Amino acid sequence: MSAAAQRLYRSCEVLDLHVETFVWTRILGYDLAAAHGRGPLRARYVGQADLPRLRAAGLTGVVLSIATNPARRPGTRTATLLSNLAALRAAVARAGAEYVADAAGYRQARGVGRLAVFAAVQGGNAFDSAEDVRLAPAGLLLRVTLVHLTDSALGATSSPLGRSRGRGGLTAAGRAMVEVLNERRILVDLAHASKPTFWDALDAHDRGLPPVVTHTGVSAVRPSWRNLDDDQIRAVAERDGVVGVMYHRGFLGRPAHRVGAEAIVRHLEHAIAVGGEGVAALGSDWDGLIVTPRDMPTALELPVLVDRMLRRGWKEDRVARVLGGNALRLVTAARP
DSSP states (O other), X not given: OOHHHHHHHHHSOOEEEEEOTHHHHHHHOOOTTSOOOOTTTTTSSSOSOOHHHHHHTTOSEEEEEEEOOTTSOTTSHHHHXXXXXXXXXXXXXXXXXXXXXXXXXXXXXXXXXXXXXXXXXXXXXXXXXXXXXXXXXXTSOSEEESOOSSOOSSOOBSSTTSTTTTOXXXXXXXXXXXXXXXXXXXXXXXXXXXXXXXXXXXXXXXXXXXXXXXXXXXXXXXXXXXXXXXXXXXXXXXXXXXXXXXXXXXXXXXXXXXXXXXXXXXXXXXXXXXHOTTSEEEOOOBTSSOOOOTTOOSGGGTHHHHHHHHHTTOXXXXXXXXXXXXXXXXXXXXXX
């Protein structure tokens, strides 16, 4: 990695729109506040991030996600979510990071040299109903990913695990959820959404607020059920939204065992070619059962990405936008 890449990286805001590590806190008791190594799987699927490593890697902000258990009994979901949020906030405090709700909180954390941590939910069915979003304390969540890997009462997933195999759209309950999230100025994340759900959700979405797809790839570079096509990227860009590119080899390129960080840059480049300089951002999905690029296995190697950007001729302004500028603009638009 070049000295120029290191200097540029250290000068930028670096904001990751989607980190999934908290799921291992719930399943395995993985301590977010402790620094871990790569673990027995050598950072395959798990062991890629924790709060100390995110801070050591030079990230300035991160959105930690709480994934929804689709089998959880109705009537207990909102209470479970609030309990998980309390546990997440406690881990953030133990790590000496700062739990923040808006752009002003982010800047305040930056001013005292702390990692700013936003919280998100992956799967809007974490709430028993849209009305429960109104009952939750304001500012707890920056973002809700509308659907995850299974279909729900809100809509259909793009995942092969969904009953509709990606053909179903947004339901009436899903439309109500989008409207309430807009009302509370909580970002509506369309990662994992089937194409009909994606387009239905955009139709229901307040045009004065930006949509987001926090962790995805682009189909023009690597065709996949998980990735966005050009029309979807363009639609997000036209509403001043952002598309975060994830780091899973299988969604980035083939053959997977040879995929490096440069593949992430190719996906970012295509998103920019379609939607402009303001659309592309980082959405790693670290610890979300992903296999990361061979030259960027954990959060600590993130600066390698800047080296690959510069090798491909990126200007410093573009690098700064993608590392954090575009994501911070998104947060500011929804939560100044």
